[in-house]
Amino acid sequence: MHMSVGVARFPAHGDSGAALLRAADAAMHRAKHQAGATVVLFEPGMANRSGTLLEIEQALGAAIEQCEFVLEYQPKFVARSRELSGFEALVRWQRPGFGRVSPVEFIPAAERTGQIVALGALLLRLAAQQLRRWRAQGLAVLPVAVNVSPLQFEDAGLADWLLAMLSDHGLDPALIEVEITETAAITHMDRVLPQLARLRDAGVGVAFDDFGTGQSSLTLLRRLPITTLKLDRSMIEPLPEPAAGAVVRAACVLADALGLAVVAEGVETEAQAQAAERLGCTHLQGRLLAGPLASEAAAALLVKQP
Numbered sequence: 001m002h003m004s005v006g007v008a009r010f011p012a013h014g015d016s017g018a019a020l021l022r023a024a025d026a027a028m029h030r031a032k033h034q035a036g037a038t039v040v041l042f043e044p045g046m047a048n049r050s051g052t053l054l055e056i057e058q059a060l061g062a063a064i065e066q067c068e069f070v071l072e073y074q075p076k077f078v079a080r081s082r083e084l085s086g087f088e089a090l091v092r093w094q095r096p097g098f099g100r101v102s103p104v105e106f107i108p109a110a111e112r113t114g115q116i117v118a119l120g121a122l123l124l125r126l127a128a129q130q131l132r133r134w135r136a137q138g139l140a141v142l143p144v145a146v147n148v149s150p151l152q153f154e155d156a157g158l159a160d161w162l163l164a165m166l167s168d169h170g171l172d173p174a175l176i177e178v179e180i181t182e183t184a185a186i187t188h189m190d191r192v193l194p195q196l197a198r199l200r201d202a203g204v205g206v207a208f209d210d211f212g213t214g215q216s217s218l219t220l221l222r223r224l225p226i227t228t229l230k231l232d233r234s235m236i237e238p239l240p241e242p243a244a245g246a247v248v249r250a251a252c253v254l255a256d257a258l259g260l261a262v263v264a265e266g267v268e269t270e271a272q273a274q275a276a277e278r279l280g281c282t283h284l285q286g287r288l289l290a291g292p293l294a295s296e297a298a299a300a301l302l303v304k305q306p
């Protein structure tokens, strides 16, 4: 165990019990970001940020119960033919009085409070329901990738739950892909590995998200039971600059040798798209081709089954 302490003083940092607690909480959050046992005294600059964070954390519970979340679907394309190959589901919080809240604002809050477990399950179910609805409309459905947080794997039954849920929806497991980030894989390796293996054996795709941002460990690439490598936007953005190209090419050669598909993320220009394809990326995703779409717009890209 280690302890993080936030200290606030009356009346300088708050003139009511609630205000004082909020200030102490802000200082405690700052303390948590420092290594080891830490004590931090409140400073006025900490107030605003932590006020909104606290507020988001408190509102999330009700939002999950009311299901105030919607998924948008960003298309992915085969690099060579530019044919649609699937979607990535991206969550948005339609928060009454606030409009659309971006996942970067509330996913970290949900992870901090543990609410990500309930939220994550809700989002996987939303994706399954969407696939079922598209199929009922007579559309030829394509795989949907869902981002899964490391903390969802704290529940050792996640893989079994997901497979049972897909079967309840009458869906082939190959229609769902999970995207995990490197940090997820590293810090929870013992929990993550067997569950990913179980999912992949059942036919669920497993993508390694944001490759190139963290350690990008080559050992992990070999050990993780993944089917797809997603190259982070920061690797794609400088293309076709030669040094950046060399890094992308090396990643693609390695992925190819391991039998993985490679998605270039955040493709914004035709020059980037052509370079990514030439260097070995098998799939493209990004605003050049399509941004995240509402479900109706995504459905319009799917082909009617004869």
Ligand code: C2E
Residues within 6 Å of the ligand: 074, 089, 090, 091, 102, 103, 104, 107, 120, 123, 146, 147, 148, 149, 179, 209, 210, 233, 265, 266, 267, 268, 285, 286, 287, 288, 291, 292
């Ligand atoms: P990510 O999984 O790497 O998703 C890609 C992000 O890049 C999305 O941002 C997408 O809108 C954005 N993007 C797509 N194409 C372009 C482009 O051409 N240029 C630029 N600049 N950006 C592009 P978004 O939707 O804000 O999501 C951000 C992150 O939030 C995601 O990164 C993912 O880590 C997390 N996230 C989103 N949805 C979920 C979810 O359902 N569950 C969990 N656990 N995390 C989620």
Ligand code: MG
Residues within 6 Å of the ligand: 088, 147, 179, 209
């Ligand atoms: Mg992703």
Ligand code: MG
Residues within 6 Å of the ligand: 209, 210, 230, 232, 265
């Ligand atoms: Mg990514």
